[in-house]
Amino acid sequence: MTNISMLEFNRIIQGAALAESAEQQVQLIVDAISEVIATDVCSLYRQNANKDMALIASHGLAQGHPFIIPANQGLVGRVAQSRHSINLINPDELADYYYVAGSNEEQFHSFCGVPLVQRGDVIGVLVVQSRRPQALAPEQEAFLTTLATHLALLLASLPAQLCQPSRPLLNDYRNGISGAPGIAIGRARVRRAAGLANAAESTAEHIEQELDAWRALKSRVMAELKQERHIVEQTLGDNLAAVVDAYQMLLDDPGFGAHITDAIKTGKVLPWALKLAVSYFSELFKAMQDPYLRARHEDIEQLGDKLYLAWRGHGPEVMAPEDGSPIILVGDQLSVSDIVSLPIDLMVGIVCSAGAALSHISIFANALGIPAVMGVGELSLSMGQPLIVDGDNGQVIIAPSDALITEYQSSIKSQQDVARRFAVNRDLAAVTTDGAKVTLMANSGLQADLLPGLKNGAEGIGLYRSEIPFMVRQSLPSEADQVAVYREVIESYKNKPVYIRTLDIGADKPLPYLPIVEEDNPALGWRGIRFTLDNLQLLITQFRAVMVAAAGRDDVHLLLPMVGSTGELNHAIELLDESLKQLLAEGKNVCRPRLGVMVEVPSSISLLPLWRNKLDFISIGSNDLSQYLLAIDRNNPLVGRLYDPLHPAIIHEILRIVRCAQDCQLPVSLCGEMASDPIAVLLLIGMGIRQLSMSSSKLPLIKWLLRATSVSDAEAFLTQALTMDNAQDIRAAAETLITKSAIYLDG
Known part of the structure; x- marks a missing residue:
């Protein structure tokens, strides 16, 4: 693109950003493009819910009535199907030319269309036409293609009414x-x-x-x-x-x-x-x-x-x-x-x-x-x-x-019926059909989470996200504040285990009142244990608060997040021991919790055998571990669809962790989205994991599944899954086992 066209490109984008409405935005864009390229027509089509292409703005075409090109028809449809630009002359001589009566399109003898692609799907087409039978120059076509990448982002955010301007709109998504x-x-x-x-x-x-x-x-x-x-x-x-x-x-x-x-x-x-x-x-x-x-x-x-x-x-x-x-x-x-x-x-x-x-x-x-x-x-x-x-x-x-409301009402009723059915098992143990007991625990981070977990039969708190009480405040909570919060959590689950994760802040979870350091890649930067070791006063205060709150209990556990090296682990243990000495010297009644790490940084997997004498247990943090193994930010809309916790690489790595924990005689649990995915749970049970922690709302479903499944069937499914090279095949293979479990319960 030449310097002149780059300036024009920026002018178009900036001018559209100043528009007061979506309609004005798209009209300004087509008017400006037509002026810059010196064409008689510039039109913007958007795909609607029926896969038809609806004209939402045009410079040069008559638009006195709805202008819809049926799905996959005409040159616009060809652009959408091929996902590639078309640049030609005399379009009306082609077999797939589609004419909309009253558009005056017969006056124009050149056609250049480029697809607008969002996340791999064509969502619209940008078209320019001219009265002269002359194809666009390569640099002009390149200009349109560049502009189309920006227009796709705009088009994806536009209201659906623009696609159906003349009809009363039902089911406006x-x-x-x-x-x-x-x-x-x-x-x-x-x-x-x-x-x-x-x-x-x-x-x-x-x-x-x-x-x-x-x-x-x-x-x-x-x-x-x-x-x-x-x-x-x-x-x-x-x-x-x-x-x-x-x-x-x-x-x-x-x-x-x-x-x-x-x-x-x-x-x-x-x-x-x-x-x-x-x-x-x-x-x-x-x-x-x-x-x-x-x-x-x-x-x-x-x-x-x-x-x-x-x-x-x-x-x-x-x-x-x-x-x-x-x-x-x-x-x-x-x-x-x-x-x-x-x-x-x-x-x-x-x-x-x-x-x-x-x-x-x-x-x-x-x-x-x-x-x-x-x-x-x-x-x-x-x-x-x-x-x-x-x-x-x-x-x-x-x-x-009415039809859509009925459909959603049916879905809500089905969910409620299933929830009531699951609730029958609430107070029963999660024991497989061949007698294996699985401990199901709740994730929590707010007081409002505590009661739902107990109501759904949680056998403890498997992951208490201690950063959430920090995030909803406007200043750091004092040691006394933290003691009160942790004590309430511990007392709410009296005689049940509680796992408290130390502050996992940084990256997507900053504290609004602490200095923020800009990082090119915060997910790989200053977060978790790295942050708290650099701000060790925060970690010491938290260690002290947990040990005071745990006084008189022997079922409180401390989880260290994002540990990736022995140096980090050793430093944290030193601070924990130092905090314990301080409290004892002050005459406080305290309890030193059991200590474990979240296995979520891939480097920690290979170090587990060397840490066996430093730890009391390990917990697999499946969310972060999965995204680090796949190099995919699951919250990034551009690549999030590629994230799948059943990716074979994840399954193989978790199995390696479990076998290592068994060799080291370290208790192992798993928290994260995998713990509430029925197919993943079958694989985890087949691996030998016997403790899972999940959102409290998911507990009844997973308990239902486990009480209808045998370990032997789960082991056979795992053996089959380990031979597969994609998540889709693993999910398909699980259908037979899921169906068998449902039949067992119905019987």
């Missing part, structure tokens, strides 16, 4: 990010924007009165936040109540307050001063590289909305339906205030136009067991609009048809 799993059917209760973004600049006549108004407003909202915290603490526990603390600390932050008072002192009215302060701090967060910190811009914007509503004398603009119908709470950026303003027994789903999986609203949705979808883009919904929230697949369906 919107893709987002799963914030919490599950399926919900209900009616939208839309939380309208507070309007702070529309506050106009104005001059204050009496500055002192504006300052007094700010102080009164701050006091009022602080009181409201304290009340909300009390409500959340009573219903969901102190850990989630700490999320409300984030708003309180922002409101009480001297920098935030100074920004507002300084603006007022220059003569600005209070609403404009609020807008300036919120915009300033929001942009600071948005500019941060770290995804967790970047997501915190929502907190400051939600606080700004709350302040503006209070200034106007209003509360959150969401009301409960009078008929008591199920509520799906919808908004651009929802806050804790929006949740506590509605009856929790009626709320069945949450949809956020913005937001991310790391949003505080996602934490609440998971704790409440409410399906949530985040980041679906701009929605134009009316109060009471029927919706389906599919948190399992990260989708929202607007205006679902």
